[in-house]
Amino acid sequence: MGDNERATHGAPGRPRARDLGIVVGSGETGEHNAITDVAGVGVGFTTLVSGEGPLEVGRGPVRTGVTVVVPHPEVGRAHLFAGCHRLNGNGELTGLEWVRESGLLTSPIALTNTHSVGVVHDALIAAEIRHRRKDEVFWSLPVVGETWDGTLNDVNGMHVRAEHVLAALDGARQGPVEEGNVGGGTGMICHEFKGGTGTASRQVILPGGERYVVGVLVQANYGRRERLTVAGVPVGAEIPTSSVPAPEAPGGGVRTTPGAGSIIVIVATDAPLLPHQCTRLAQRAGLGIARVGGVGDHSSGDLFLAFATGNAGVVAEHGPESTDAPGTVAVTMVSDALTTPFYDAVVDATEEAILNALVAAETMTGIDGVTAHALPHSRLVEVMRAYGRG
Numbered sequence: 450m451g452d453n454e455r456a457t458h459g460a461p462g463r464p465r466a467r468d469l470g471i472v473v474g475s476g477e478t479g480e481h482n483a484i485t486d487v488a489g490v491g492v493g494f495t496t497l498v499s500g501e502g503p504l505e506v507g508r509g510p511v512r513t514g515v516t517v518v519v520p521h522p523e524v525g526r527a528h529l530f531a532g533c534h535r536l537n538g539n540g541e542l543t544g545l546e547w548v549r550e551s552g553l554l555t556s557p558i559a560l561t562n563t564h565s566v567g568v569v570h571d572a573l574i575a576a577e578i579r580h581r582r583k584d585e586v587f588w589s590l591p592v593v594g595e596t597w598d599g600t601l602n603d604v605n606g607m608h609v610r611a612e613h614v615l616a617a618l619d620g621a622r623q624g625p626v627e628e629g630n631v632g633g634g635t636g637m638i639c640h641e642f643k644g645g646t647g648t649a650s651r652q653v654i655l656p657g658g659e660r661y662v663v664g665v666l667v668q669a670n671y672g673r674r675e676r677l678t679v680a681g682v683p684v685g686a687e688i689p690t691s692s693v694p695a696p697e698a699p700g701g702g703v704r705t706t707p708g709a710g711s712i713i714v715i716v717a718t719d720a721p722l723l724p725h726q727c728t729r730l731a732q733r734a735g736l737g738i739a740r741v742g743g744v745g746d747h748s749s750g751d752l753f754l755a756f757a758t759g760n761a762g763v764v765a766e767h768g769p770e771s772t773d774a775p776g777t778v779a780v781t782m783v784s785d786a787l788t789t790p791f792y793d794a795v796v797d798a799t800e801e802a803i804l805n806a807l808v809a810a811e812t813m814t815g816i817d818g819v820t821a822h823a824l825p826h827s828r829l830v831e832v833m834r835a836y837g838r839g
Contacts, residue, residue: 463629463809466679466801469830470839473680473740473804474797479650482801483626484518484664486650487717489758491519492666493621494632494646495613504603504816512602512815515569515609516632516646517617518558518666518715520756525577525589527762528553532728533754536735540711540750541566544592552724553764554756556591557618560633560668560713562602563595565609572614594713594752596670598636600696600705601815626666629809636815637670638705639712639806640677640685640742641695643813643821644669647806651794653720655787661720661759663794665734669806670710671749676742679804679829680838685742687832688825696821711750712738712803716795721759721781726788731755733792737799755795759783 466473467482479486494516500509520529531554533545543566548554556577559569573591581587598604617632626648628634634645650664674695677685696705714734722730734753735745745751760780783791812823833839 463811464826465628466804466808469808469826471680471804471833473800474793476651476794476797479652479662479664481625482650483648484650484666484715484717485623485626486662487664487719487758489521490664490717491621491623492626493517493617493619494627495617496631496635497608497613498635501814502818506603507606509603509606510816511606511608512636512813513562513565513598513608514632514635515614515617516560516634516668517614517621519618519621520554520558520717521758521761524557525555525580528555528764529756529758529761530722530724530727531754531756532724532731534728534731534735536738536751536753537745537747537749539748540595540752542592542594542713542752542754543570544590547590548754554592556589558592558715558754559614560594561609562598562604562633562636564604564607566593566595568607568609568611569593569614572611575611576615576618592754594668596637596668596711596713596750598670600638600819601813601821602636603816628805630811630813634668634806637668638696638710638821639669639803640672641674641690641705641707642693642807642824643810645806645810647802647804647809649798649801649805651798653790653794655790661718663791663798664717665795665798665802666715667799667802667806668713669803671712671751672710672743673707676744678740678742679833682833682836682838684829684832688828693822693825696819699818706748708746709748712743714753714799716753716755718791719758720783720791722757723780723782726783726785727755727757729788730791730795733795734799737796738803740796740800741803
């Protein structure tokens with residue numbers, strides 16, 4: 450990779466919502482307040498930033514990357530129960546037909562820009578090939594999501610390459626997760642501020658004392674300024690585009706359509722949930738988005754995937770004509786009557802993950818000198834205090 454290309458799994462240095470005194474919900478977070486609080490889940494990034502000035506397709510400026518979520522160390526062989534949901538479908542998250550059909554997640558998850566889905570999809574298959582015997586017959590339907598970064602990035606230059614995907618995959622780790630202008634979130638915009646990657650987690654304690662974790666990771670690239678709400682406070686109305694401009698070119702001229710864009714939400718839990726329960730978790734991500742001000746605009750791709758590691762390995766990989774697959778398998782499940790606390794966790798963690806993306810993101814200038822301004826921390830804190838929050 451070049452000098453301005455970097456692969457990381459997490460080197461937090463930017464503030465998060467809680468660092469500014471902003472807390473949403475009442476649940477307890479996991480150790481890192483990240484999707485990686487779910488045991489076995491790793492996250493890796495490759496961030497691509499190079500060039501400045503006028504757009505030259507194929508040369509830049511480049512403001513993009515790829516994010517990889519590894520849901521389980523043996524995900525290719527020990528399949529995970531999963532479910533998905535679409536709030537608004539102007540976007541792409543590949544592999545969902547098989548998730549819906551089988552209730553299984555069988556691959557790592559990658560997030561990138563709209564025009565790099567194909568190369569990322571192929572790279573994940575190539576990565577799986579590396580770990581298979583030459584005589585082994587297998588198939589792969591990777592899960593790859595996208596949001597549009599063409600306001601800041603030379604999106605038609607297709608700068609994400611297979612090597613970047615492999616670097617992110619090889620660098621995926623548990624622990625703290627970098628946020629803001631990283632990985633697939635590098636060139637993204639959220640509520641007309643600079644957006645990007647964000648994560649959060651919640652613990653769920655059931656009446657019997659069982660303790661589980663729900664983690665969320667978002668690639669946030671959606672929303673209108675006037676609808677931005679932080680912990681119930683109308684921040685977008687208090688910090689309008691007349692105060693902090695929407696992404697603009699030198700000399701003025703807004704370069705985005707308010708509300709255009711998308712958000713991908715990945716939900717993970719270590720609870721033993723079945724596919725229908727995972728689908729219900731995925732649905733609740735939309736409520737977390739709504740609390741920040743998203744409505745699933747016509748031009749937005751709001752796609753959600755939830756997976757559970759609690760039954761990992763129960764449904765092992767077997768070929769379509771396998772003779773060694775067991776006739777039956779035993780699974781454990783959380784009682785449907787006790788799933789509401791998991792919904793609370795998804796809603797709160799999704800809301801906080803989006804806020805973390807906004808708080809961590811830094812002002813970025815991209816193609817043609819277009820600048821996406823960061824949400825100003827001091828002004829945000831001032832507004833929150835004026836409403837008696839924080």
